[in-house]
Amino acid sequence: MSELFGTDGIRGVAGEELSSRTAFALGNALARLKQEPLVVVGEDTRVSSDMLALALSAGVTSGGGTVLWGGVLPTAAISRFVVEKKADFGVVVSASHNPAKYNGLKVFGKDGRKLAEKQERRVEHYMRSEYSFAGPLSMGRLNFLQGEEEYIAWLAGCCARSLKGKKFAVDCANGAAGRIAPEVFRRLGAEVVASGTNRGGLDVNEGCGALHPERIRAMTLESGADAGFAYDGDADRLIACDEKGNVVDGDKIICIFAAKLKKDGKLRENVVVGTSHTNTGAEEYLKKLGIRLIRTDIGDKYVSDAMQKSGAQVGGEQSGHVILSDYAVTGDGILTSVKLAELAAGKKLSRLADIKLLPQYNACVRVKDKVRVLGDEHLRDFIDRTRGGVSRLVVRASGTEPVVRIFAEAESMKQAKYAVERIKAEISAAEEG
Numbered sequence: 001m002s003e004l005f006g007t008d009g010i011r012g013v014a015g016e017e018l019s020s021r022t023a024f025a026l027g028n029a030l031a032r033l034k035q036e037p038l039v040v041v042g043e044d045t046r047v048s049s050d051m052l053a054l055a056l057s058a059g060v061t062s063g064g065g066t067v068l069w070g071g072v073l074p075t076a077a078i079s080r081f082v083v084e085k086k087a088d089f090g091v092v093v094s095a096s097h098n099p100a101k102y103n104g105l106k107v108f109g110k111d112g113r114k115l116a117e118k119q120e121r122r123v124e125h126y127m128r129s130e131y132s133f134a135g136p137l138s139m140g141r142l143n144f145l146q147g148e149e150e151y152i153a154w155l156a157g158c159c160a161r162s163l164k165g166k167k168f169a170v171d172c173a174n175g176a177a178g179r180i181a182p183e184v185f186r187r188l189g190a191e192v193v194a195s196g197t198n199r200g201g202l203d204v205n206e207g208c209g210a211l212h213p214e215r216i217r218a219m220t221l222e223s224g225a226d227a228g229f230a231y232d233g234d235a236d237r238l239i240a241c242d243e244k245g246n247v248v249d250g251d252k253i254i255c256i257f258a259a260k261l262k263k264d265g266k267l268r269e270n271v272v273v274g275t276s277h278t279n280t281g282a283e284e285y286l287k288k289l290g291i292r293l294i295r296t297d298i299g300d301k302y303v304s305d306a307m308q309k310s311g312a313q314v315g316g317e318q319s320g321h322v323i324l325s326d327y328a329v330t331g332d333g334i335l336t337s338v339k340l341a342e343l344a345a346g347k348k349l350s351r352l353a354d355i356k357l358l359p360q361y362n363a364c365v366r367v368k369d370k371v372r373v374l375g376d377e378h379l380r381d382f383i384d385r386t387r388g389g390v391s392r393l394v395v396r397a398s399g400t401e402p403v404v405r406i407f408a409e410a411e412s413m414k415q416a417k418y419a420v421e422r423i424k425a426e427i428s429a430a431e432e433g
Helices: 020-033 049-062 075-084 117-128 148-157 181-187 213-223 250-263 280-288 300-310 333-344 370-374 377-387 413-432
Strands: 010-013 038-043 066-072 089-093 102-108 142-144 167-171 191-195 227-231 238-242 271-275 292-296 314-316 322-324 360-366 392-397 403-409
Touching: 010 020, 020 049, 020 089, 020 102, 020 117, 038 049, 038 075, 049 066, 049 089, 049 102, 066 075, 075 089, 075 102, 075 148, 075 333, 148 181, 148 333, 167 181, 167 213, 167 333, 181 191, 181 333, 191 213, 213 227, 213 238, 227 333, 238 250, 238 333, 250 271, 250 280, 250 314, 250 322, 250 333, 271 280, 271 300, 280 292, 292 300, 300 314, 300 322, 322 333, 360 413, 370 377, 370 392, 370 403, 370 413, 377 392, 377 413, 403 413
Parallel strands: 038 066, 038 089, 066 142, 167 191, 167 227, 271 292, 271 314
Antiparallel strands: 010 102, 089 102, 227 238, 314 322, 360 403, 392 403
């Protein structure tokens, strides 16, 4: 992993770790990585997004590049427009699922995929060096991309059937999906119950969206919807809910799509890509269908890389990043919900998602130095001793926050929770000491 870039771009509290200087430096670095680049820029609804998008655009244009500014758009829309507009880069100003005070900078290459680590290191090198300025008559311009309508039309076109007579609840997390997701479902003929469509920027992900599935569960049950869909701030994640109120996470979603493709004889390589957190129950379900699960490190960029190498059509993370490579090269929560609704229009989602998963427990510990904590020999020995009581155990540094994440899977929730809480207490004690 690069020094500035985590698993999902550059992150930090806006105005503190992530300043306008950082955004300017990134934009200027892109104009040095590629001479006179065309850069598509989009953002979510956070208050700080305008400031960072403008600073980034200034960095690009001062270096001789041109900006195509799309305003508030989901991350996946920017990825798509990079390819469609034959741009050199795309940048999304968003901290995805993080609270509103955070923001981030996600960078895409000309293929619509996130930059490879080698490219990230080159960008970081330029960001740390002196700025490069084009001559007064050679500076780039900022043009406007009217992309919202084009993206809505494309999403609606991805659904192979009318959704007339169906009802869907959508929780847009007060983020980038707010004006797009409800409109897509309405155009497909569905009745829509929507929440989290506020664009004020102060309450992104707050008590809503993919990180708070209890809200979409309540909405689905109260409205009698056929399914519910919850996105995060930049709409690259989806957590669904069936008509009975059961949460359908990323693991079940990739199983549903893989099973459908297999049944229709369209799963070309008989592989699906997941991560180290993908539930063993999902792996067993896929195995019974003759489908192999490839596991990667946490991070949708790693999932995307593995899909590209293996030819997999479906891949994703438990958190709801799902990539459907027949349609897109990156995770797209709205696209995923549209394709899931297409299937749920013919068969109840509760039946499609009837997949037995093993109990899992997750926790995180905020730390000052992730590398130091995980490099502690005593802690590593403690983790190894704890590992014997569970089926799987993963302790890792977050790629987006200053925390250590702990995950355990076991035959019972009690076993999984016990293992995680022991390690959590050990890390907390070491931090306090």
